[in-house]
Amino acid sequence: MDYFLSEEQMMIKELARQIAVEKIVPVRQELDEKEEFPWEIMRVLAGSDLFGLFIPEEFGGLGKGSLELTLAVEELSAACLGVSTTYAANALGTYPILLFGTPEQKQKYLPDIAAGKRLVAFGLTEANAGSDAGGIQTTARLEGGHYVLNGTKQWITNGGEAEIYTVIAMSDKSKGPRGASAFVVEKDTPGFSFGKKERKMGIRASATRELVFEDCRIPRENILGREGMGFIVAMKTLDSSRVGVGAQGVGVAQGAFDEAIKFTRSRVQFGHPIIAFQAIQHMLADMATEIEAARALVYHTARYMDSGANDVTKVSAMAKLFATDMAMRVTTNAVQVMGGSGYMREYPVEKMMRDAKILQIYEGTNQIQRNVIAQNLIKEAAKAK
């Protein structure tokens, strides 16, 4: 379907697809099996300017918006979700600086991020604070010109690999949720270390680690926004990034669907290519329809965000929810229509199915997305009265 993309948007899509086909597809299986971080591909993305897509031109970026980032993420995801998670988590970690940074903070960090010289990670989750982000226990105590951080963040994408971390910590526990603040912590800061690399079901090219803070002193000016704004920073960040998770869902589903079509056209049983059987045809038809519906929702949500709208929480949750539940169904059905072959590592769909599962979990589980959507529905209904 024609989404009336501009010439530059088409270029971004083409470029990301070229990188996916030439640089990611040939190595994705090896990256998955060796659980290897895709540094080589990150360098290619940097050389192609894709790290600068959503960063303003005055800070060395290309000054594009959510839709452009969405297009790049979708194409990379069609090849490998482990790689696209690495790329997308960089954007996730950058949003707090982009949305709440002072001009000085932006000048300090954004040019390197735009050039792909320094990778970013976002640290919110802790052992006792998953869906319930309000449960975070990491503290940030003001001591003269410094904040002193103590605590442990869990399951942080790009942890250990990134050089810049945006972290949410409690600067005043007595205030509850209003006592959280957001900070920038650089990798080589004394008192900041990393836990072991997690061993995962999927997205194995992506690195997930603990961030450990032990009397980690950071300059006072590293606070993002004001003290007490930590959860606002986190929520606005997630509002901006969630549509990207939706784009990952569209991408991986499309990648799996393309494999399924190719396979079902050539696999012969009972004297016919299996695509001649109506049972297979209907599955493929449903898959294609769902992908297109999700893509339309994701693209339009991104466009809505780029229009400057500020009531994006509900729609971005919808885009994430719908596109990632769809991705799980479509990748599972891609394995199904390919039968035993689909289950084998010779074909990429088993990896896509393992990878797709994370999309329903991270950046807020899909149950939490439904909660968010429902809360907004209730608010809207109350207002309408």
Place this chain on the structure above:
Amino acid sequence: MRIAVCIKQVPDTAEVKINRETGTLVREGVPSIINPYDMHAIEAALGLRDALGGKVTAITMGPPQAEAALREAISMGVDDGLLVTGREFAGADTLATSRALSGAIRAIGADLIVCGKQAIDGDTAQVGPEVAEFLDIPHVSYVRKIIEAEIDHEARGSIKVERLMDEGVDVVQAELPALITVVRELNTPRLPSLRGKINAKKTEIKKLSAAEIGLTPEVVGFNGSPTQVKKIFTPAPRCGRRVLEGGLEEQVEALVKELMEKKCL
């Protein structure tokens, strides 16, 4: 350093199909690409420019559509493109092609010229060296490594390279201006960048006709081409291949004996 890269637009042989009835290549609808060896030439030129400063111009002789190859080169980071084009250039053999390219290079001036070792559609490997001869400058073909290159502000400089030979590798140094032709081992061509692609859309491609580079229609294109194609065939492989039989011990023994006989050991 002012660097000129000569590139050729060729049919993507990976996509060429064979007409079963006539046994000929079906060229219609086959996408065009930059000759793969020339991609390595572009990368070499960009690498030198990034290290030494200067400018890279991509040059091609071809029909108006060949502009696409120049734009692709620009999307990789080449600074500008020059299209040598006109009806008079049609039907050129390697001599007429090199004459035209060398004329264009003379017109813009270059300290170093980089070409792919050969084009995948003609496979002659003649154009690079012939361009150097027309320009009366040194050339080194089959370059697999650039060891060093330098140039001063008066455009005096040199380039030192490894040349791939059948029996090994030569290290050759040439004074600039010079021409090199490159093999695949030299580098991995970069992908386009987004800024490059945006730039490639906007950049105006300069066009030169034969008259504009001071050549008469008699010496270019079909008229300027003495080559006559008598027959096209696949040459027999140069050396035979034999698979040794028997157990490992026997095979090693037979191999050593044979190598001694051939005075290789």
